[in-house]
Amino acid sequence: MTTYLLKRLTIALITLVLASMVVFAVLEIIPGDPARLMLGMNASADQVELLRNQMGLNAPVALRYLHWAGGLLSLDFGRSYTYSVPVIDLVRERIVVSLPLALIALALSTVIAIPVGLFSAGRHGRAGDTIAMGAAQLGVAVPNFWFALMLIYLFAVWLRLVPAGGFPGWSAGVWPALKSLVLPAIALALPQAAILARVTRSALIDVLNEDYIRTARAKGLPYRAVLWRHALRNAMIPVLTILGLQFAFLLAGTIIIENVFYLPGLGRLVFQAITQRDLIVVESVVMLLVAAVIAVNLLVDLSYAVVDPRLRSRQ
Amino acid sequence: MKLWKTILTAAALVLANGASALAARTDLVIGITLEPPHLDPTAGAAAAIDEVLYANVFEGLTRIGADGEVLPALAESWTVSDDGKVYTFKLHSGVKFHDGTDFNADDVKFSLDRARADNSVNAQKGLFAAIDTVEVVDPATVRITLKNPQSSFLYNMGWGDAVIVAPETADTNKEKPVGTGPFKFQNWAKGSSITLIRSDAYWGAPVSLDKAEFRIVTDAAAAVPALLSGDVQAFPFFDPDSVAQIQGDPRFKVVIGATEGETILSMNNKKPPFDRLQVRQAISFALDRKAIIDGASAGLGVPIGSHMSPANKSYVDLTGLYPHNVDKARELLKEAGLENGFKATLKLPPPPYARLGGEIIASQLRDVGIDLQIVPVEWAQWLDQVFTKKDYDLTIVSHTEPNDIDIYSRKDYYFNYDNQTFDKIIADLNLTSDEAKRMTLLGEAQKILTDDAVVGFLYELPKVGVWDAKLEGFWENAPIQANDLTKVKWTE
Numbered sequence: 001m002t003t004y005l006l007k008r009l010t011i012a013l014i015t016l017v018l019a020s021m022v023v024f025a026v027l028e029i030i031p032g033d034p035a036r037l038m039l040g041m042n043a044s045a046d047q048v049e050l051l052r053n054q055m056g057l058n059a060p061v062a063l064r065y066l067h068w069a070g071g072l073l074s075l076d077f078g079r080s081y082t083y084s085v086p087v088i089d090l091v092r093e094r095i096v097v098s099l100p101l102a103l104i105a106l107a108l109s110t111v112i113a114i115p116v117g118l119f120s121a122g123r124h125g126r127a128g129d130t131i132a133m134g135a136a137q138l139g140v141a142v143p144n145f146w147f148a149l150m151l152i153y154l155f156a157v158w159l160r161l162v163p164a165g166g167f168p169g170w171s172a173g174v175w176p177a178l179k180s181l182v183l184p185a186i187a188l189a190l191p192q193a194a195i196l197a198r199v200t201r202s203a204l205i206d207v208l209n210e211d212y213i214r215t216a217r218a219k220g221l222p223y224r225a226v227l228w229r230h231a232l233r234n235a236m237i238p239v240l241t242i243l244g245l246q247f248a249f250l251l252a253g254t255i256i257i258e259n260v261f262y263l264p265g266l267g268r269l270v271f272q273a274i275t276q277r278d279l280i281v282v283e284s285v286v287m288l289l290v291a292a293v294i295a296v297n298l299l300v301d302l303s304y305a306v307v308d309p310r311l312r313s314r315q
Numbered sequence: 316m317k318l319w320k321t322i323l324t325a326a327a328l329v330l331a332n333g334a335s336a337l338a339a340r341t342d343l344v345i346g347i348t349l350e351p352p353h354l355d356p357t358a359g360a361a362a363a364i365d366e367v368l369y370a371n372v373f374e375g376l377t378r379i380g381a382d383g384e385v386l387p388a389l390a391e392s393w394t395v396s397d398d399g400k401v402y403t404f405k406l407h408s409g410v411k412f413h414d415g416t417d418f419n420a421d422d423v424k425f426s427l428d429r430a431r432a433d434n435s436v437n438a439q440k441g442l443f444a445a446i447d448t449v450e451v452v453d454p455a456t457v458r459i460t461l462k463n464p465q466s467s468f469l470y471n472m473g474w475g476d477a478v479i480v481a482p483e484t485a486d487t488n489k490e491k492p493v494g495t496g497p498f499k500f501q502n503w504a505k506g507s508s509i510t511l512i513r514s515d516a517y518w519g520a521p522v523s524l525d526k527a528e529f530r531i532v533t534d535a536a537a538a539v540p541a542l543l544s545g546d547v548q549a550f551p552f553f554d555p556d557s558v559a560q561i562q563g564d565p566r567f568k569v570v571i572g573a574t575e576g577e578t579i580l581s582m583n584n585k586k587p588p589f590d591r592l593q594v595r596q597a598i599s600f601a602l603d604r605k606a607i608i609d610g611a612s613a614g615l616g617v618p619i620g621s622h623m624s625p626a627n628k629s630y631v632d633l634t635g636l637y638p639h640n641v642d643k644a645r646e647l648l649k650e651a652g653l654e655n656g657f658k659a660t661l662k663l664p665p666p667p668y669a670r671l672g673g674e675i676i677a678s679q680l681r682d683v684g685i686d687l688q689i690v691p692v693e694w695a696q697w698l699d700q701v702f703t704k705k706d707y708d709l710t711i712v713s714h715t716e717p718n719d720i721d722i723y724s725r726k727d728y729y730f731n732y733d734n735q736t737f738d739k740i741i742a743d744l745n746l747t748s749d750e751a752k753r754m755t756l757l758g759e760a761q762k763i764l765t766d767d768a769v770v771g772f773l774y775e776l777p778k779v780g781v782w783d784a785k786l787e788g789f790w791e792n793a794p795i796q797a798n799d800l801t802k803v804k805w806t807e
Contacts, residue, residue: 032695033703038352039438040360041702042716051436082352083505084489093505149536156544164544165537166530167507259534262541264506268533272506276352277695 008301012294019290020072020283024065027279033057034081034277055081068283077284082276087284090269097167098265101181101188102250108189109196110243116193117200117239118227124205133201139194148187148260155183165261184261188254192246199242203235210234236307244300248293339805341525343786345798346532346547348554350506353489356475357430360438362715362796365475366552367509367529369797372413373478373494376404376423376457377469383575383626383717383794385469389418389479389495390457399464399748404457410518412481413499419454426479427459439476445745466748467718475797497522497801507531511800523788523804542567542781549782551789551798555613556667561781571615572778572792573626576713578616578668580676580771583707585731588657595768597647599637601683602676608774611672615777621761622720624775626792629757633765634772644683656684659708663689664697668776669711676711676771702729713776717795720760721745723769730769737763 035051036043052058059067071078077087116132123129156164162183168176207213208231216226255267266285273281305311351363356373370378378388387393390404410418429435431443445465450458461468471477484493492500497519498511508530513522530547532538535554541547542561553561553569561567580602582589589595604618617625620633648654663673670691677687687709692700701707707729714722723732724741737760744756765772778793788802 030696031699032693033699034695036698036703037695038359038361039436041698041714042360042441043436043438044440045703047436047440050434054436084353090505145536149540152537152540152544156546157540160544164540164546165532166541166546167504169504169507260537262507262530262532262534262537264504268506272350275693275695 005302008298012298015294016287016290020069020287021065023283023286023290024068027282028061032277034279037277038082068280072284072287077288078280080273080278080281082273082278082281087281090281091266091285091288094264094266094269096170097181097263098251098254098267101185101254101263101265102247104181104185105188105192105250106243106247108185109193109246112189112193113196114200114232114239116197117204118232120197120201121204121208121231122223122227124208129201133198136194136197139190140198142191144187144191145256145260147190148183148257151183151187152260165263167263180261180263184254184257184263187257187260188250192250196239196242196246200235200239203238204231207231207234233307237304240300240303240307244296248289248296251292252289339523339807341523341805342528343524343526343549343800343803343805344528344530344547345800346538346541346550347529347798348531348533348535348538348552350531350533351509354492354500354503354509355480355488356478357426357437357480357485358489365795365797367511367798368492368494368496369475369478369795370496370799370801371498371511371527372492372496372500373475373480374496375472375474375478377473379470379473379717379795379797381790381794381799382792385473388473389423393469399466400461402459402461402468403452404459406455406457407518408455410495411516412484412495413493413514413516414481414484415516416481416483418479418481418495420451420457421454422479422481423457424449424451425482425485427477429480429485430477437476439474442471442474442477464746464748466745466753470718474795498524498527501526520801522801524800527800527803529798549780549786549789551778551780551782552793552796553779553781554667555615555777555779558613558615558779558781566784568780568782568784568786570780570782570789570791572780572790573617573624574715574776574778574793575624575717575719575795576715576776577619577622577624577719578672578711578713578773578776579622580773581701581707581710581712581730582770583705583709583729583731584733584769585705586708588651588653589659589708591651592768593647593651594653595770596637597644597651597683598680598685599768599771600640600644600647601680601685602637602771602773603639603679604634604773605639606679607672607675610675611668612774612777615779616774617777618774619772621765621772622714622723622770623757623761624717626775626794627718629754629761631758631761633761636765637768641682648683648685654684656686658686658688661687661689662697662701662707662710663691664694664710664712665691666713668713672711672773705729705731711773715776715796720757720764723760723764732767732769734763734767737767 035048035055039048079086080090120129120132152164155161162179167180170177213226213230216230252266255271258265258268270282270285347366349363351367352359352361356364356368374388376390377385380386389407391407393402393404395402412418427449430437431446445461447460447462452458480488497514497517499514501510501512503509508528510528513525532541535557538550539557539560558569562569582595608614608616618634620636623630661673661677663669673689677689680687701710721741722728724738740756740760747753780789782789785806787806788804790799
């Protein structure tokens with residue numbers, strides 16, 4: 001177990017270093033000058049040059065990479081070119097929106113998907129299964145920005161139960177803040193739940209055909225107990241894998257939903273930073289996300305061992 | 316569901332009536348589509364900065380009014396010497412910055428000297444180019460001496476980039492703006508909203524609103540439900556394509572005004588075949604402005620024939636010079652030896668007027684044998700490749716700065732246009748303060764640009780404002796890109 005953990009950690013570190021090089025290199029290559037963007041079309045070339053110097057953009061590439069990467073090592077993420085505040089402050093402001101949103105969406109999707117998966121697998125090939133999987137197919141197919149707009153028109157414009165968008169901040173109280181995350185969480189959870197339900201169902205169907213299930217049934221265990229205790233546990237590995245992927249996606253890949261609900265989340269921060277060529281923000285936030293994805297994957301790997309005792313003893 | 320709606324509507328009505336019986340509302344949420352990168356109007360070109368702060372938080376010596384006129388602001392009056400070179404400004408007394416410090420002539424000198432200094436990163440440094448010296452005569456009087464007479468000087472001092480800042484707070488305005496205006500900055504929740512509150516110490520006419528929140532709603536599709544749900548009560552700059560969804564609703568006012576944005580099909584005047592007059596004229600004849608406005612701007616927007624807003628006093632209608640005429644366009648291409656047409660690229664920045672307009676223009680030019688390859692670019696790429704490196708054939712962009720016909724005389728500007736007669740007119744214009752003479756010169760300048768078909772002149776970008784019908788006092792037009800809230804109030 002320890003060597004397994006060490007091996008995983010080493011791979012994680014190498015991935016981080018490689019990712020930092022790729023991220024930095026890509027942003028060097030894309031055209032666009034943050035100083036010109038800031039000063040617009042009426043500024044002279046000399047002024048742009050002056051601002052480039054102030055921003056530290058004229059230093060050699062290698063030096064700037066080392067400066068930035070060195071900062072990351074000491075958890076210094078640099079200062080935003082456009083906002084001129086520490087990047088970590090920007091991230092902190094956004095993570096309090098993105099993290100709860102991702103967690104709520106993930107919880108919702110799990111709560112919907114696992115029962116639907118169980119239900120469908122239990123009625124494999126029958127009408128209930130067909131209807132549930134048809135609904136799941138629809139959930140995957142419906143574009144989530146459209147679904148989000150429908151939710152807004154129904155719950156915000158028509159019924160006026162929740163705001164149409166925006167985020168009042170946690171300082172406005174837990175309830176108003178949560179209220180503004182409800183619709184985005186539903187919009188995010190639906191397609192994820194649909195995918196997860198399908199994965200749960202097919203994993204369960206595979207497991208239900210195993211000999212040990214027949215044995216369990218033969219020794220007189222009720223169907224329900226077999227399903228929950230033997231089948232679901234054995235079907236958990238693919239489900240956990242998908243959950244890990246979904247969490248990483250929900251943390252930063254939610255730009256479309258963030259735009260529709262004008263939420264100040266991480267996805268929009270990165271998107272805005274790219275359009276404004278706020279390179280240091282893009283680089284640092286992407287690195288944080290890489291780290292988050294690696295951490296989640298590591299957790300998922302470890303959770304396999306919890307679910308499956310055989311993996312614990314295997315080196 | 317129906318029952319629920321009835322109950323909720325009734326409850327909402329009771330609440331609304333109860334509130335209005337007491338007093339008119341004094342809070343307002345305004346939707347803006349782009350978030351300002353920072354909050355210092357003297358250090359950035361982004362229009363979003365002025366949209367939040369101009370006239371609300373920061374003030375200059377003069378200011379621009381709703382119809383583009385120059386009004387007194389921190390300077391209550393001024394005199395101009397006979398040679399047009401010395402301006403003496405009399406300042407308002409009793410003016411305080413939001414941090415409680417007094418405003419006086421020293422702050423004016425500091426602000427103007429800072430904007431024109433060698434190390435200035437003011438995005439409109441050119442506004443201050445004519446200034447020779449700024450002297451403090453006494454705490455309430457400033458004397459500015461120009462190197463040469465400049466007719467637009469008072470107008471220039473009304474720009475957002477020329478607002479007066481205090482030396483103590485100038486460096487922190489990006490995060491925490493401190494000005495002299497009727498509203499003071501309260502809070503910026505990044506990515507979400509910027510909140511201003513009324514400044515009780517304001518020197519001028521008090522404002523009606525206690526609190527104004529600018530909420531950042533990037534997605535046009537999200538703007539409509541934001542209005543309908545009542546979360547946002549005004550979008551002074553609304554997406555023309557979404558306006559149909561709001562137009563029939565009596566709860567809202569839709570106001571179509573003019574901007575200073577000349578939307579043009581820019582051509583690289585040094586790059587063959589665009590270096591030839593016949594080719595540029597052929598393109599101008601090939602353009603059907605009506606179809607472009609319908610497709611790119613929901614039918615809103617006024618056609619232009621040169622680089623001047625139809626709302627401007629000096630405007631000359633030159634749209635008749637190049638009517639839509641495919642045969643004429645083909646004929647001109649033949650004269651240029653290009654009867655078989657040619658291929659070129661059209662680089663399009665992100666705004667809908669460019670992306671939508673570009674496809675229509677490409678199809679119109681295809682009718683005369685010009686085969687355009689559309690290349691979508693981001694703003695950063697556009698500024699880099701098109702504007703700075705001039706690596707382009709054609710592009711579409713709206714030049715939103717007011718009175719900017721002089722860009723055609725700038726050396727090394729991305730049009731690559733060079734005409735000494737035109738340059739001479741602009742130089743003369745800068746030295747002329749006689750109104751009638753100025754109009755003549757501006758008319759001549761417009762005529763030259765049209766004759767040379769420097770670019771394809773398309774239309775003046777409309778300003779589509781949408782707000783709650785109970786609100787009044789918003790600007791109808793956008794002589795500069797700003798949301799002046801000083802006169803905005805709820806009528807009930």
